[in-house]
Amino acid sequence: MSLETPGVQTFRPQAFHRQAHDALGNPQIRANFRGAMDGLMGKRREAFADWELERLRELGASVRLRALAQLPTLLERLEANCQANGIRVHWAEDGEAACRLIRELCEARGAKAVIKGKSMVTEEMHLNAHLEAAGIEALESDLGEYLVQLNDQTPSHIIMPAIHLNTDEIADVMHDKTGIPRTRDVDAMTAAARAQLRERFMAADVGITGVNFAVAETGTLCLVENEGNGRMTTTVPPVHIAVTGIEKVVEQLRDVAPLYALLTRSATGQHATTYLNMISGPRKSDEQDGPEEVHLVLVDNGRSAIYQDDELLDTLRCIRCGACMNHCPVYTRVGGHSYGTTYPGPIGSILMPHLMGLEATKDLPTASSLCGACGEVCPVKIPIPDLLTRLRREAVGEGRGNVPGAGSKRTRTEAAAWKAWQWLATHPAAWRGAAGVAGRLGSLTPSRLGPWSDHRVAPKPARHSLHALIKRHRSTTDEEGQS
């Protein structure tokens, strides 16, 4: 099924270089991201001011690692406790299976209209396009997602989907697509969206949301949000379908407290979001509201493959706060769409290669200066720079080979060049000979060395090597010392 709509700009990871180049040349995008990211970095710093941040990050990392260490057992416990609470649990090996499963759940209820709360995993599997192809309308209710959907776009940030648009652009979208009088007044636009979406909440047959933490101990689904659209989506329609990656499980309810503290502060610098919504079942017979059916769809989609490898496993700790992108000098400059993937920025660069294969995403692990900011701010201490270098090695066939598309970036010339370099550098006599030859032929070396010399002057081997110069210098000063 083609997901491309005519007239809509689509971004692909294969075209990262061109897309990044375009974004860099677009002052509007540069300004929108720069402004937003600067604000978010400052707010995060303030929000952690009162905390022993390192101890909290340690705890967050241990909570996630403890869950991953027992993942299959915890998934079974989660399933059993959800079922005991009346939640129906489903499993899907990949995005397509999950889409099919969700569509069938909708069709079983004769659903025509679905309202959605923010969910990155449903973006990952292109659920909206799948449902619409089956004649089921899927409407996003998070304001940012709603705007992006009205504008025929995809989110450019995992927490703030419409961060690439400024107020003027959003005013155009609201006017052009919903017919309200053109206004730059944020309160007026927000009020208009509230009114438009209230009708849709009431009319929706099914509500679909993601999950931030799934608690195995109690069979509870936790949703973190500010707007209340998540609460609406999980309370008003007669059916709620929660969709989550299998890695989102935590062992105990108490584990939620540190992760929530880390998530809200890391994401937007908030001490708490407006709502932490904890759902442990469908409406009971004596209750007045809430859905009659609650479903939990556990999606693998590449996660069990990441799980196999001790180093790659850390990718699955992620709690989707977006701090790594907020602090990334590359993301801040090229914006979210340039990556062409559901998850942009550093976390996307270490996650998407597993979901799409390295052949399609081989430029993402190198879309980083390895400055280390992402690893420094990660609330669960994912060693993102280490994982980026691991994937760089995998891309050129120098890793363990257990990432799809491993070796697809390997070229024979480059491999041979490095091999020759390695041999020369470990054979001193040959090295001296080669250096001498290179010095004498200095003027004949090429002045263009691919993209490397686009913004640099190509190096010319010196007539005499530094090593030789020092040697000569030493012998002269020694002579002077003796005289």
Added chain:
Amino acid sequence: MSARETILGRLRQRLDGPLTPPVSDFAVMGGRGWSREERLRRFEAWITSVHGEVIHTPRADWTQALARVLADKGIRRLALGRAHPVAAEARAALAEAEVTLVDADRPVDAWREELFFQTEAGLTSTGGGVAETGSLWLWPTPDEPRLLSLVPPIHIAVLDAEAIEDTLFEAMERHDWAEGLPTNALLISGPSKTADIEQTLAYGVHGPRELVVLLRH
């Protein structure tokens, strides 16, 4: 083989072998050691920083404070429960007032339009508060359903000063949340908000525009 068995099988036959779960040290989540005054000060500072409103009232006359809020904000239709003492006392006190009391203790399907488009405020009790984040926790009941704190433009919540804990972690532990969570448990910190339009804060995007806490001493 079912998807479930395939996924669990892959996770169990892990290439790099079984993992050892680390032990978590939760000390950083508690032990704030705040005095009663400090706790109240922090609660109020944080909830007002996110646009919540705190009104202090002696426990005995809290319904008078409620009546003043209703009058000040021009609320003419207030939805509330019946059985909870908060609802019962409010009903008794407002019987003669010029405000229509809307029964919330009935299936929402029966009054959805009224709830969504006509009710100006919802009154609820709370389980307690959290000082560190300026939060309220609510466990909705058939008497005070979930939408009562979400759909009307103003949410009025009644909180007792002694029910405020230092941290969310301590509230969860002290009240044994893990022993029996209700269908829906909520932590609420301020009114509904968004910053999705160029980082500009706007309130009341889907839920209440205003949150008023009647803090009873």
